[in-house]
Amino acid sequence: MLRFIVRTLIVLVLGAGGVAAEAQKLPALNAEAERITVSGLSSGAYMAVQIAVAHSARIGGVGVFAGGPYYCVGINPTRAESVCMQGSPAASGSIEDAERLAKLQLIDSTDHLRRTHAWLLAGEADQRVRLSVVRANHEFFAHYNAAGAELHVQPGLGHGLPTPTEGVACAASESPFINRCGFDAVGQMLKAVSAGSAERPGTKGRLQRFGQKEFVPTWRRWWSMSSLDDTGYVFVPSQCEQGVRCRVHVALHGCRQGVSAVGEVFVRETGYNAWAAAHDLIVLYPQARASEPTWVAWWQPFNPLGCWDWWGYTGTDYAVKSGVQIKAVMAMVDRLAQPH
Numbered sequence: 001m002l003r004f005i006v007r008t009l010i011v012l013v014l015g016a017g018g019v020a021a022e023a024q025k026l027p028a029l030n031a032e033a034e035r036i037t038v039s040g041l042s043s044g045a046y047m048a049v050q051i052a053v054a055h056s057a058r059i060g061g062v063g064v065f066a067g068g069p070y071y072c073v074g075i076n077p078t079r080a081e082s083v084c085m086q087g088s089p090a091a092s093g094s095i096e097d098a099e100r101l102a103k104l105q106l107i108d109s110t111d112h113l114r115r116t117h118a119w120l121l122a123g124e125a126d127q128r129v130r131l132s133v134v135r136a137n138h139e140f141f142a143h144y145n146a147a148g149a150e151l152h153v154q155p156g157l158g159h160g161l162p163t164p165t166e167g168v169a170c171a172a173s174e175s176p177f178i179n180r181c182g183f184d185a186v187g188q189m190l191k192a193v194s195a196g197s198a199e200r201p202g203t204k205g206r207l208q209r210f211g212q213k214e215f216v217p218t219w220r221r222w223w224s225m226s227s228l229d230d231t232g233y234v235f236v237p238s239q240c241e242q243g244v245r246c247r248v249h250v251a252l253h254g255c256r257q258g259v260s261a262v263g264e265v266f267v268r269e270t271g272y273n274a275w276a277a278a279h280d281l282i283v284l285y286p287q288a289r290a291s292e293p294t295w296v297a298w299w300q301p302f303n304p305l306g307c308w309d310w311w312g313y314t315g316t317d318y319a320v321k322s323g324v325q326i327k328a329v330m331a332m333v334d335r336l337a338q339p340h
Contacts, residue, residue, distance in 0.1 A: 023231045026210040026335045029240055031282055033337035037195040037249045039063030039186075041161045041177065042129060043288075044252030046072075046310035049137065050319045051250065051326055053098055056112035061193025062141075064120040065161050065185070066129040066254075069094040069140040071101070071319045073311040080311040088132040091139035098140075106320040113144035119192040120150065121185060123157030125171045150192060157181060161254075166269040176262040177254055178269055186271035195249045196279030205237035205277040207267060212287065215328040215335075226314060226324045227303045229260055229287035232332070233267045237277045246280040248336050250329060253287070255307035260289040282336055286329050 036059050040048035045067020052062035053070045069091055072084035083089050101107045118141035122134035131153060138151040154162060158171045160179035163186070167178030190196065212232045240246035253266045267273075267285045276283045290306040301313040309318045309325050317323045321330075 023209045023211040025214070026232070026234060026332055027208070027236070028338035028340055029236065029246070029282060029336050030339050031240070031246050031248045031333075031336040033334065034058050035060055035247050036333055037061040037063070037190070037193045037247070038252070039065070039189060039193070039249070040067065040252030040254070040308070041065040041257065042067065042159065042254030043307035043310055044254050044257075047252050047308035047325065048250070050310065050323070051329060052116060052118075053110075053113065054107040054319065054321050054323075054326055055330060056110065056116060057108040060115065061117040061119070061195060063186075063189035063193055064118065064134065064137060065189075066121070066123060066126055066134065066159060067137060068129065068133040069137040071097040072133075072136075075312060075316055077311045077313075085129050085133060087130075089136045091136045091143065094136070094140045095143055101320055106317075106322070108321075110144065113141070115148070116141065116145055117148040117193045118142075118145070118150070119152075119189045121152045121154060121157075121162075121189070123159060124153055124155045125157055126159045126173065128159040128173055154181065154185075161185065161266075161270055163269065163271055166271075175256055176265045177257050178265060184271055184275075187275045190249065190272075190275050190279070190281070196247055196276065196281035199278050200239065200280065201278065203237055203239060203277045205235055205240070205273065207233055207235050207264075207273065209233055212328070212332075215331045216324065226328065227288055227291045227301045227306075227309065228325065228328060229258060229289040231259070232287045233259070233264075233285035234336070235267070235273045235276055235283040235285070237280060237282070239280060240282055244280055246282050248282045248284060248333055249276065250284045250286065250333065252308060253285070255305040258287045258289055258306045260287070261306050284329075284332055284336065286325075286332060288325070 038048045045064045052059040142149040159173035160177040162181035170181040
């Protein structure tokens, strides 16, 4: 028993060091705190929807690449890979859950969703998250703001985020899930959800690494119970460090797409940074990583593919304000909004 305890402590202590010690603190940039937008691919899209609904008073727009409706799984994880990815979930169920959770004050009032702009993209060749699932998500947002909800279906697109020139073939559904489709889907989405300001040609910025551990409660950090990676990324346009007050966009990777899985591909090659530099937009790239229980750390979340939590592996509060990942992401946004 003593040997087991000693070995566990060694694993935890070693895990508490390393990368995070090398990363800087997320900077305070006096960003706009109440005009936030969020987007994501696959599990990142489900998480983006959860953040947008839970914090609808602050989130003005959401971009969805291959993601389903709010709280589709509920407290039944078996729905994740069945009805919520391959089936036809009912938007009415998500609407009822959002109303119920709002009445319990676990999320913001759904009245705020009446001003939310939602831009959704489904791949016609996507067999992992089917069009019927994304369509249900569109119906959810259109229930609150029909004029502000857009659904696009891209012919020939597999399961991935479309870019003009980067990534695998457009029809592929394989790592790094960035697909070469000949058009700027991220730019179209950011423009639609009203992220950023008027274009400033020729502007540049820099991609920075920062430690994510400080945004996780101590006990969850110590026991590695959040599935958040040690290090996140933020792209900061030069003007946002020189007095211009910029907005914040949160970009969430999909499963097997975080930095620990594919390196910096998602944070560099998806098109967010070029658009952000020209439109006074800070892009926050939080990072999730794979985690699985072992005989040494049997309590760790079962997240072998490094997905964001949209089925409850971090707890039953995963889709509301108190969820550990949602709370951490919003704390990162709040840091960016603090005065220089």
